Amino acid sequence: MAKINGNYEAMYILDPNLTEEATAALVEKFSNLVGNSGSVTEVDQWGKRRLAYPINDLNEGYYVLMTFTAPAALPAELDRVFRITDGVMRSMIISKEQ
Numbered sequence: 213m214a215k216i217n218g219n220y221e222a223m224y225i226l227d228p229n230l231t232e233e234a235t236a237a238l239v240e241k242f243s244n245l246v247g248n249s250g251s252v253t254e255v256d257q258w259g260k261r262r263l264a265y266p267i268n269d270l271n272e273g274y275y276v277l278m279t280f281t282a283p284a285a286l287p288a289e290l291d292r293v294f295r296i297t298d299g300v301m302r303s304m305i306i307s308k309e310q
Contacts, residue, residue: 217250219281224294224303225273228260238299239276245293250282267301279308 224242226235243252258275267273287305294303 217281217283219253219308220279220287220305221308222246222278222280222287222290222294222303222305224276224278225263225267225301226276227299227301228270228272228274230274230299234299235274238297241297242276242278242290242293245290246278246280246282246286249286250280253279253281255279270301273301 222242226238230238239255239257243255246252254277256277256279258277260272261275263271263273287307291303291305294300
């Protein structure tokens, strides 16, 4: 039987040079994208943290962890949006179920 909804976590790192308004707008954009098809359980903004290795000559990034429930097709669309959005340095989406 096909899985209809799943539990997921998305971790993404934003450019630390973005203004607070721009950072909040991106977090809101991604939350709304998920909220249109699924439900956002939690958005945990970790803030600026040191990166393990430099990305684009930057040593810091703004970390956000989003937990959500969504249809199986949504993570692929969210990943596509992460990749084409300026300001997103890295992202990862995982399924919490085994």
